[in-house]
Amino acid sequence: MPAFTVRSLDKIYPGAPPVRALSNISFSVEEGEFIVLLGPSGCGKSTLLEILAGLQQPSGGSVLFRDRPIIGPGGELGVVFQDASLYPWRTVAANVGLGLELRGVDKVQARRLVEEQLSLVGLDGFGGKFPHQISGGMKQRAGIARALVNDPDVILMDEPFGAVDYVTRNKLQEDLIRIWQQRRKTIVFVTHDVGEAVFLADRIVLLSPRPGRIAEIVTLDLLRPRRRGDIELLQREARIYEALRALEPTATVA
Template sequence: MGRVSIKNVSRIFTKKEGNGVTEALRDVSFDVEDGEFICILGPSGCGKTTLLRIIAGLETQTSGEITLNGVPITGPDPKRGMVFQQYSLFPWRTVIDNVTFGLEMQGISKAEARKHAEKYIDLVGLEQFKNSYPYELSGGMQQRAAIARALANEPEVLLMDEPFGALDAQTRNILQDELLKIWEQKHITCIFVTHSVDEAVVLSDRILVMTTRPGRIKEIVPVDLPRPRRRTSPEVNSLRDRVLKLLEEERFKR
């Protein structure tokens, strides 16, 4: 089970100097169903990453509640795997040692952790590079390793913060396709933050479009298109135009 419920979540940051405050999120509410793929889009600075970090338990909301399967989220937990834009791999550990890290922290023996990790290394196509160090890998391969590390804990929810944002267009498209294959195979709930409308339309079941800061839900756009989606099809282009129009409206509010 991986059902996430966000109810009236707000986040206010207090500046270190002076009495100023920044309202990052205001009264955000939505539900994510078990096994659903959600993309979150919005203008820069609208609180997308802040919201994802609160769901991950890395930050705390000022008000409101977030639950996973009805249980309030109060901190980090292996049930919620996080993949960052910057790969966040330990440079002194090989691919397999990076993937086993979370398992070892849970008290699983090194031998069992390696056996378990190899399944996920194979899943992301890095079986020939399991003993390589991050500096020996391309950006796309490093991100595959980061995804394998998150999946190795067998989370109920996979949280992804612009994981392909630093990659070239071709590698990005390849990894989008690979991610969808993994998602369909593992039936995992996925919440994916992106700046790319194209990426959101190709990947998601629904697109959550956020307003300018303070971030609120402007509109939830269903993506009722069968997969795999042809990126240049009339249906995809029509949906892309609809989402772009929503974002353009927010640009003029600044």
């Protein structure tokens, strides 16, 4: 049974005029798979991820999580949002520990788990700070820790490394692959960065500009751990970049 089964999905945001964000999307995500949703800004990646998370309703088609309708995040489904979405009145540690608190996990154990996660994402010693006291990249890392601390089997991530510097981003990508492999997670990861997509993915779902349609599903049967600068990786990156460019509306020069 796949983790997610998406069939003929459409999403139209109501309004005047209505915005068609996704059109006829069908794919599945196998358990244990690392899927990347790749496409240009505004093509509907966040919309698709939010539908998988149960936070948005599709306008047409169907989405199943383990053969059942999606009920929302929590428990076996963790979500990392594009803007981190931390509560400003809670410390970093209290934000990260929110899910544990809601589940009534013992306080001492919760504190240990939160500290472990903060350390994993490189936020050692920042648990007592409030969101406004840390940088954008650190907020994103806190958002990742908040999802991981609940140890969900499925993690949905929306451009989680968008606001971190190049070196940190590479390190977080490597850490994520390690967690995914060690703990056998299923991950759906949104990015518009082709290099990031080929480094991470088992399969890339390539979306066209809005309304997002599936242009291609690319299987990356490359050995892991992948090495940056590996010639085959760079060749795949170049090919996907060309495919992405070919999807853009032709530029007009005034």
